Amino acid sequence: MNTMDNCTSVVITGAGCLLPGCDSPAELWQRALEQRCATVPYADDMVRSELITRFGHINTQQSAAALDAVPFKLRRYATAASQWGIKATKDALVSANLELASVDAERVGVFTAQADYCYPAVQSFMTGIRQQYEQGELDIPGLTHEFLNARGMDSFLSIKGLSNNMLAIASLAFGSRGDCGAYVQNASATLAALRSAMISLKRGDSDVALVIFTGSYNEALTLAELFQAQQLTSAGASNEFRPFDQARDGGIAGEGAIAFVLETAARARARSAPVLATIDGISNTTRFERDPSAYRRCTDRLLQSIGLDLDSVDAIVARGLGSKDDDEQEIQQLEHLLVDGQAIPVTCASPITGLVPACPVDLLLALQMLQHQQIPAIANLTRPASTRVPWVYRQPHTKAIARVLSLGRCYSGFHSAVSLSLPSFIG
Amino acid sequence: MEQRVVVTGMGLICGQAMSAPALFERIKTLQSSVRVHPGLAAYGVANAACSYVDEAVLAGLAARYGAVASRCGPPALLALHAADQAVANAGLDLATVVRKGLFAACNKQSMEAEDLLVLAQHLDPHTDTLNLDLYLELERHDPLAYFHKRQDMGALALAERYGFDDVVMTPGDACAAGGISIGTAYRYIASGELDVALAGAAETMCNYMPMLSFSVLGALAPQGLVNPGEISRPFDKARSGFVMGDGSAFLVLESEAHARARGAVILGYISGFAKQTEAWRITSSPRDGSDYARCMQAAIRDAGLALDDIDHINAHGTSTEQNDSCESLAIKKLFAERTAKIPVTSNKSAIGHSLAASGAIEAAMSILSLQHQLLLPTLNYQEPDDDTADIQVVRQATPAPLRHVLSNSFGFGGENSALVLSAA
Numbered sequence: 122m123n124t125m126d127n128c129t130s131v132v133i134t135g136a137g138c139l140l141p142g143c144d145s146p147a148e149l150w151q152r153a154l155e156q157r158c159a160t161v162p163y164a165d166d167m168v169r170s171e172l173i174t175r176f177g178h179i180n181t182q183q184s185a186a187a188l189d190a191v192p193f194k195l196r197r198y199a200t201a202a203s204q205w206g207i208k209a210t211k212d213a214l215v216s217a218n219l220e221l222a223s224v225d226a227e228r229v230g231v232f233t234a235q236a237d238y239c240y241p242a243v244q245s246f247m248t249g250i251r252q253q254y255e256q257g258e259l260d261i262p263g264l265t266h267e268f269l270n271a272r273g274m275d276s277f278l279s280i281k282g283l284s285n286n287m288l289a290i291a292s293l294a295f296g297s298r299g300d301c302g303a304y305v306q307n308a309s310a311t312l313a314a315l316r317s318a319m320i321s322l323k324r325g326d327s328d329v330a331l332v333i334f335t336g337s338y339n340e341a342l343t344l345a346e347l348f349q350a351q352q353l354t355s356a357g358a359s360n361e362f363r364p365f366d367q368a369r370d371g372g373i374a375g376e377g378a379i380a381f382v383l384e385t386a387a388r389a390r391a392r393s394a395p396v397l398a399t400i401d402g403i404s405n406t407t408r409f410e411r412d413p414s415a416y417r418r419c420t421d422r423l424l425q426s427i428g429l430d431l432d433s434v435d436a437i438v439a440r441g442l443g444s445k446d447d448d449e450q451e452i453q454q455l456e457h458l459l460v461d462g463q464a465i466p467v468t469c470a471s472p473i474t475g476l477v478p479a480c481p482v483d484l485l486l487a488l489q490m491l492q493h494q495q496i497p498a499i500a501n502l503t504r505p506a507s508t509r510v511p512w513v514y515r516q517p518h519t520k521a522i523a524r525v526l527s528l529g530r531c532y533s534g535f536h537s538a539v540s541l542s543l544p545s546f547i548g
Numbered sequence: 549m550e551q552r553v554v555v556t557g558m559g560l561i562c563g564q565a566m567s568a569p570a571l572f573e574r575i576k577t578l579q580s581s582v583r584v585h586p587g588l589a590a591y592g593v594a595n596a597a598c599s600y601v602d603e604a605v606l607a608g609l610a611a612r613y614g615a616v617a618s619r620c621g622p623p624a625l626l627a628l629h630a631a632d633q634a635v636a637n638a639g640l641d642l643a644t645v646v647r648k649g650l651f652a653a654c655n656k657q658s659m660e661a662e663d664l665l666v667l668a669q670h671l672d673p674h675t676d677t678l679n680l681d682l683y684l685e686l687e688r689h690d691p692l693a694y695f696h697k698r699q700d701m702g703a704l705a706l707a708e709r710y711g712f713d714d715v716v717m718t719p720g721d722a723c724a725a726g727g728i729s730i731g732t733a734y735r736y737i738a739s740g741e742l743d744v745a746l747a748g749a750a751e752t753m754c755n756y757m758p759m760l761s762f763s764v765l766g767a768l769a770p771q772g773l774v775n776p777g778e779i780s781r782p783f784d785k786a787r788s789g790f791v792m793g794d795g796s797a798f799l800v801l802e803s804e805a806h807a808r809a810r811g812a813v814i815l816g817y818i819s820g821f822a823k824q825t826e827a828w829r830i831t832s833s834p835r836d837g838s839d840y841a842r843c844m845q846a847a848i849r850d851a852g853l854a855l856d857d858i859d860h861i862n863a864h865g866t867s868t869e870q871n872d873s874c875e876s877l878a879i880k881k882l883f884a885e886r887t888a889k890i891p892v893t894s895n896k897s898a899i900g901h902s903l904a905a906s907g908a909i910e911a912a913m914s915i916l917s918l919q920h921q922l923l924l925p926t927l928n929y930q931e932p933d934d935d936t937a938d939i940q941v942v943r944q945a946t947p948a949p950l951r952h953v954l955s956n957s958f959g960f961g962g963e964n965s966a967l968v969l970s971a972a
Contacts, residue, residue, distance in 0.1 A: 170680035198830045231825060235720065237699060241659050241757045243667040247676055254673040261661050261756075262592035264668065268760055269594060279761035280830060280960070284655045284699065284720025289961025292825035298839075301825045301963055302728065305654070305720035306700040313717035317732065324739055341667060342659065343697070345684055407707035407716055409619070422714065533704055535716075 131319045132544065134394040135217025135382030136488055137209040139187055141177035141375050141474045145212060149482070150489040152473050153497035154517055160362060160373045160475045165339060167244050173344050174354060175362070177375020177475025179205060179337075195290055200240060200281045203290040205378035206233070206335040210291060217382035218395060219329065221295055230300035230327030232318040233287040234310035236336025236478030238343045240282035249273020287335050300326040307336070307478050308531040312405050315481075315539070318383050319400065330383040336478035337376030347374060352444050352532065362472040363501040364441025365448055365512060372443030375475025379485055398491050401427050401524070401540035408534045416454040416528050419538035427540070431458070434465055434540070435522040436496050438483040440530050441469035442476065451530060452507045459510065466520070468513045472500040487525035487541050495519050552804040553737045553819075554972070556812045557640065558912045559633025561626050562795030562899050563599035563754075567633060571909070572916045575898045575924045576945040580777030582791050582900055585754055591661055593759050595768050597776035599793035599900035600754035601626065616708070620701040623654050626796035626905075627702035627750035628709065634746065635710065638800035639812065642710045642744070649715030649742045651733045652703035652798075653725035653749035653904040659697070661756035702750050715742065719904070723864070724823070724959030725749055726797070726907030727967055731821035733801050734967075743806040748798030748908040759792060767868060768792065780901075781928035782865035782894035783872050783936040790866040793900030797908035799915075816915040819952065820851025820968035828962055832870055837878030840964060844882055844954060847966035853952060855883055858890060858968075860923060860948070862914045862955040865894025866901050871958065873935035880938060893942045897927035907957035911967055914953040918971040923948050 136146050142159025143149040152159060163176040179187070184201065187208040191199050199207070214221060221229060243250075249267035253259055267273035275281065283289065285303035292301065302317040304310035311334055318330035338344060347353050354362060354371035363369040389396050404423035406415050424430055439455060442448060455467060470486040490496055495517050502514040524542040529535075558568045563581035565571035574581065581599040588596035601622075609625040610617040617625055631652075635642060642648060670683040700718040707716045719725045719732065726749035733747035753759075762768045769779045769789035780791040807814055824846065826839040833839055848855060863875055880887045895913050896906065917924060923946040932939065955967045 167676060168678045168680050170684075172681045172684055195830065226827065227824075237656070237720070238697070241664075241761065243664065243671070243678060246664060246668070247671070250668045250671055251673045251676065254671075259665060259668050261665055262590070264665065265592035265760070269592075269763060274760065274764060276764045279758075279765045279767070282656065282757075282761060283722050283961055284725070285722050285959065285961045285963055288721070288825070288963060289830050292827045292962060293830060296827045298825055298827050301721070301823055302719065302732065303721045303725075303963065305718050306698045309700050309703065309716060309718060310720075313719075316715070316717070320735060320739070320741070324735065341678055341680055341683070342663060345680060348684065404714055405716065406713050407704055409616075409704065409708050418713070533698065533700070535700075535704065 130386045131322050131383055132386045132389050132399050133381050133397045133488065134384050134389050135213040135219060136397060136485060137212030137216060138379045138485060139179060139183055139205040139209045140377035140477060140482065141179060144183065146485055146489055149485060150493065153470060153486055156498055156500040158472050158500050168341050172348060172355060175373045177373060177477060179376055192294055195293055198277055198280050199290045200286050202335040202337055202378065203287045206287050206333045206380065207290060207294050209378040209380040210331055210333055213380040213382050219382060224329050226296050226298040228299050228328040229297035230318060230321045230330040231288055231291050231297050232302045232314040232330060232332045233291065234304050234314040234334040234479045235284060235287045236307050237284055237305050239337050239340045241278055242340045245275040245278045287333055291331065291333055308529050308537060309535045310479050311481050312403055312537050316403055322383060322385050328388060332381045332383055334480045335378035336480060338374035338478055339376055344374065361501050362443050364443045364469050364471055365452065365499065365506055366502050367504040367506050369443050369445060369448055373475040375477045377474060377477045377480055379480045396544040398488050398541040399544060401542050403539050405535065405537040411450055413453040413457045415536040416458045419536055420458055420526060423538045423540055431463055434524050434526045436490055436525045437465050437467045438487050438525060438527045439467050439469050440483060440528060441471040452510060455510045456507060464511050466496050466511050466513045466518050468496050469499045483527045483529060484539055487527045490522055490525050491541060491543050494522050550738045551740055552817060553734045553801055554804050554807045554817055555799050555815045555915055556802050556807050557634040557638025557800030558815065558915060559630040559637060560797040560909060560912050561629045562902065562909060563601055563793060568912045568916060572913060575895060578925060578927055580898050580927055582776045582780060584776055588759055591756060595763060595771040597771045597779055598754040598791055601794040616705050620705045621657050622752040623657060623750040624702040624705045626752065627652055628705055630748060630796040631706050631746055631798040634798040634800050640800060645744045647742050648712060648744040649733060649736055650703060650707055650712040651717055651719065651729040651745060651747040652706055653719040653729040654699040654702050654751055655720050655722060655725060655904045657697045657699055658755055658757035721963050722959035722961055723903050724907060724957040724963050724965045725904035727957030727965040728823050730799055730908060730911050731823060731965055731967055734818040734821050737801055737803050743803050745801045746798055747801055749904040750796035751902045751905040752794045753792050753903055754794045769867065778928050780867045780897050782867045782897050782926055783876065783932060783939055783941045784929045785931045785933040787867045787869060787872060790868050791900035793902035795902035795905040795909055797905060797912045799911060814972040816918050816972050817970040818967060819970040820847045822846035822850055823965040826962035830961055833874050833962060835874060837874045837881050840875055840878035840958060841882040843964040844878065844956065844966045847968050851968040853968065855886060857952050858954050859950045860953045861890055861892045862910045862953055863892050863894045864956040864958045865896050867896060876936040876939045887938055888940060891923050891940050891942045891948065893924050894926045910955050911969060914955045914969045918950050918953060918969060921947055921950055
């Protein structure tokens with residue numbers, strides 16, 4: 122693959138986000154520079170836990186702003202994550218200086234990556250469960266009766282549970298009637314949405330592509346299972362998210378949304394759009410088992426397809442899941458990638474927002490690094506677990522940055538590499 | 549230059565059929581796969597009739613696929629079975645192909661009824677709060693359960709099995725996902741990005757949560773006292789909703805040049821594809837069928853064909869009041885007086901609606917119709933209503949000269965797709 126993905130003519134002209142503690146990419150950048158983490162003690166109206174210590178929450182004010190961004194008639198159908206996605210997309214369009222009304226609705230593509238953990242959740246069934254409690258012991262036939270016959274469940278659950286809820290809400294909110302694609306589940310969805318948007322633009326199926334990423338880990342079973350799998354930092358431990366640190370003891374889950382406006386470079390030039398970065402290429406690999414060469418393989422394939430080598434990369438954003446085992450694997454993969462001694466500074470965005478499913482926070486940070494020509498230090502990293510990786514820690518690093526490699530991995534064994542470069546590299 | 553895209557392999561599994569030819573034969577002989585699901589009936593689900601894959605079949609697949617099965621969940625098992633068949637049918641060693649991609653749609657792996665019951669037992673009904681810590685302390689957990697819920701596990705399992713190492717994606721476009729999976733793969737090959745794709749979908753929706761969710765929305769057909777096999781009746785005046793289904797189908801797609809170079813048997817062509825959003829309403833499409841017609845027309849245009857070239861429509865045909873009305877009006881709007889000459893069928897009459905999987909299964913049935921030059925019947929169709937009148941619904945298996953078939957998949961949320969499949 123990659124001949125099309127990497128022919129450097131798709132550019133990002135707008136970016137928006139609604140992330141923990143960050144209402145805009147600029148706020149993410151400021152927090153990253155200052156190493157100010159936005160994760161907070163876990164709090165949920167319906168779930169009590171002291172074992173789940175911290176979370177990257179979208180706060181009440183942010184949620185209210187997101188709801189305001191959604192047309193009234195769509196609010197009852199839109200999940201919270203889809204509401205965040207609409208807010209992020211509106212901001213991305215402003216950033217792109219683009220009035221969608223000026224584009225033929227059938228030429229606007231929408232591509233979404235949705236992390237689909239929150240529906241169905243026990244919250245959707247609270248009424249029926251309460252009603253059956255009032256009658257005595259719980260059992261499944263009794264619950265079924267309450268759900269089906271006594272308005273005991275969210276009657277819009279099948280719509281909120283759609284894997285294309287974000288796409289449906291976005292196409293309605295923005296009036297887009299063009300090419301489309303809704304992808305699940307996590308990092309693989311992120312890459313698929315980006316790839317499909319790029320293909321659509323390249324083939325001429327769309328003039329503008331809205332790429333929307335959204336998701337949350339805040340669902341009881343999901344949190345319980347992540348906790349039990351020792352992916353989350355626990356009570357009594359450091360209580361901080363310390364990716365790549367010797368003292369790391371787990372990640373912090375989070376939630377949020379990111380949106381990009383993509384166009385061909387030619388179209389962006391024609392309308393004098395602000396070009397934030399060129400997407401040089403995308404590559405990924407899938408492995409259930411430990412694979413120290415996963416990053417190397419993705420990166421080599423990506424860079425070879427655009428006729429470059431690792432020396433052309435000025436900075437790397439790594440994922441940093443934060444658990445002992447996952448970070449050990451990622452460190453091995455980074456060491457393997459940099460085996461020839463390349464001193465490419467490595468940073469990481471995850472401690473700032475927590476781990477936000479399906480959202481390329483690392484890519485958004487890479488975009489900011491290109492714009493600001495600076496590499497933020499990894500928050501909470503004081504004693505790196507490897508001396509063979511040139512981590513950026515304690516202080517930001519300033520250097521000329523023309524190309525950033527964003528590397529990603531998730532719990533399931535999906536690894537990815539995306540290369541962004543400065544607009545001057547177009548063509 | 550655009551590459552022609554061919555189908556060289558197909559595999560399938562659904563309720564009561566373990567392969568594409570087996571399902572083709574069942575539908576040809578008017579056999580429905582819809583039965584009352586005993587587990588769902590025992591849980592008190594009123595309309596428990598569905599086209600489910602038996603537990604024994606799933607257990608057999610789990611035994612066959614071993615460790616992968618334990619971490620990937622039921623849709624992945626169906627996907628592995630269907631994909632293995634497709635790859636064997638294509639006679640292709642995927643390990644020898646460098647430029648290959650995997651497109652494996654799946655909408656949902658749901659929470660089980662038992663999971664909900666256990667969670668409910670940790671709820672405080674007075675405060676409406678769940679004590680998660682007590683739940684963690686008292687309940688046994690499968691450490692892999694988190695992964696079982698992920699829709700992309702089928703894609704990951706297939707990627708591992710066949711060495712897909714770059715383009716791997718999981719479309720989740722509701723009822724249109726299977727068609728979109730195949731259509732997206734078609735685009736990658738047509739535009740020269742890939743030589744080979746394994747494309748399809750898997751879905752296991754005949755379980756508690758989906759049945760409840762679609763039931764309260766009023767989309768599922770009520771069971772009543774009718775024979776389960778008669779409930780799904782697309783385009784019929786007495787239709788009352790859709791019937792849920794499990795299933796998976798995968799196609800091996802190749803550029804024609806790649807297939808011919810290796811001497812592959814070409815089963816058919818993917819000639820055209822369109823996918824679009826409606827921006828109309830989240831719960832319904834324009835009543836006049838205009839957006840369905842727009843999508844069908846775009847696919848035919850993409851194939852470089854004229855309306856007169858379409859010989860048959862494999863309809864979305866869900867058996868819901870609204871879909872079948874809109875689709876009928878769309879066909880009449882687009883094809884005008886030719887409507888009377890275009891036979892239309894709905895495979896969902898026999899196997900229910902397996903959401904993501906349906907578009908892939910129907911693409912496989914369309915290819916077999918083209919190969920056998922045979923129209924498959926729509927079960928239970930007896931009498932049209934005002935909207936479905938004039939649609940030429942096929943009632944018996946009928947030989948017919950077929951060059952091009954249009955296969956529609958229209959998704960909840962206003963996301964539509966159409967494929968044009970052509971004879972080899």
